[in-house]
Amino acid sequence: MTSSTTLIDIAREAGVSFKTVSRVINGDPKVKAETRERVESVVARLNYRPNVWARALASSRSHLLALIYDNPSPGYVGQVQVGAMTACQRAGFHLIVEEVNCQSPDIAQRIREIVSLRLDGVVLSPPACDCPAVLETLRKAKIPFVRIAPHEQLDLSPYIHMDDYKAAYEMTAYLLGAGHRDIAFIRGPSSHAQAEERYRGFLAAMEKLGGNLRRQWIETGGFTARSGMAAGERLLSTKPAPTAIFASNDDMAMGAMSAAFRRGMVPPRDLSIVGFDDAPIATSLWPQLTTVRQPVAKMADGATEMLIEHLNKPDGAKSRLVGFDIIKRDSVVRLANKRLNGKKRKS
Amino acid sequence: MTSSTTLIDIAREAGVSFKTVSRVINGDPKVKAETRERVESVVARLNYRPNVWARALASSRSHLLALIYDNPSPGYVGQVQVGAMTACQRAGFHLIVEEVNCQSPDIAQRIREIVSLRLDGVVLSPPACDCPAVLETLRKAKIPFVRIAPHEQLDLSPYIHMDDYKAAYEMTAYLLGAGHRDIAFIRGPSSHAQAEERYRGFLAAMEKLGGNLRRQWIETGGFTARSGMAAGERLLSTKPAPTAIFASNDDMAMGAMSAAFRRGMVPPRDLSIVGFDDAPIATSLWPQLTTVRQPVAKMADGATEMLIEHLNKPDGAKSRLVGFDIIKRDSVVRLANKRLNGKKRKS
């Protein structure tokens, strides 16, 4: 019964034309308050819900958004999706998810297929948000879209991003504040723009706030635990060895921690370690990892919100910066404690 | 231009009535091959795509499915969603994701809202798939749905599940095959039906295949790394200590591994450890964890496929069992090696 109450049923029941009902449903202000109330009560009583498809067909506004992603780490996609969905829910939209493969030669075709759904807009998460074919196809189709943490062609669409530089700077400052001076850094792949930002932030803080920068304390990894372990091994065999390691993602931090364990060192007592991302692994480790929380869900939420705003007035904000958090857990000690525990170190 | 080619455009171009075009699009066999080809070539040339909304409105088949989840661990949701989406893609469907809160008093209302989208069907992932209010509302709305790994009211809908019992049995057999006899087990929360199955499978294998079952080698945790570490501590302080630990999920296995490290033991040399789930952490650990892969994505894919089949002929299979994999990594040694390495152990 509730399944197909229509505008017309409501109209009949309320004794008005079905157009008036339509007005009420859409919050048109030009309806007498009295009429509106009568209609609304009938709507409630009959548990009426507009037919989404009819509405979309007639108005070409579907209240449907797509989230397009590529090559997902399921953990990441999950967060993005939860964020995007939350924003949709707030605004009465719904979210369709579509996976694409940006490497595929058919990518443009695939995007066109999605566009043919005639959704109101598209949210692009990395790395799809930097795929030229995707961007071009979307632009041609004139469908509004926003991007999460894009690196390129920033003027193509509204986007949301986080200040990796500042986050790394602050994390480094935190380490320095805890008394560390000899801080090593494990860089990520240089192709990863955000990884570079993190490295720059680290360097800036070390220079400005008085850390000991040494060439042999800078290593590079591939964002994997394995590469982090290898980098850690190398760092821990330098003399003097650093008292802290800042890895530019959590997986590498995990690897560095393993390297420490293998040498019989016990973090954080013998070595402080921090990461970046607040990946699930950060809390699965022992000791739990101090890290930077990338507010992935919040970014997706914000991006989606921007998209929805953009739908209403296309000349809104073009970009948004989200905050981050330094999540302080157990993998860092104040250096003072360390001295007390009496184990190597010059002072 | 490509954005609004309609049936009528195609019809004009191909010199047939627009109804014939409709037939071609929908694969109606009663069209002369020659006509069909002509139409198809025009469709391809004009890059025509049916308007989803119009189709849905006219036929009440939207080719849209919803994935409903509650209280998601983003990693899990991500996998479920990827699986469901893959199945949709294969069948020309699209997937809408909706998060709900089964604890909320408004849950029925929320489900009704989703139902009002008039989707073709719904995929329910745990724990939403066991929420009575959700099931009841869906049933009343007469919308087809399938469930992933449900525990209750199994006759309410088609569902897909995995044999946790058998998986645990086989993992235990694997450990026994590697020469272990003294195998400890860390149980999960007893409220978790699948965790219980795993325990039963372990017990059965130990009894049947000749393991040494001891009361003090059975511990219980809460599926967290922390609880796994605590359980590990207790297990490793029994005398004699077990030579292997089977944790009923990966996080607890991780915890047990930490406990071993803390006691100066080096897995796998001094202790073999296996988990269950193949969570991301399994490969981030060192040594990498031997574990059971829950084919989450595959289950979601299978469930979605069942749903789509069910849409066509509602009297299909009512349940499906998916396989699992024992993922052999580095956290287990054959006990022979262990003896050689010469470190404690009786016999």
Add this chain to the structure above:
DNA sequence: ATGAAAGCGCTAACAC
């Protein structure tokens, strides 16, 4: 095998 007519349930002009 193909076509004509009548909606699906709604919104978008316009009138009143």
Add this chain to the structure above:
DNA sequence: GTGTTAGCGCTTTCAT
């Protein structure tokens, strides 16, 4: 303020 008249692009009868 409210009602009327057309469609949106398709699927469904039912003819031919």
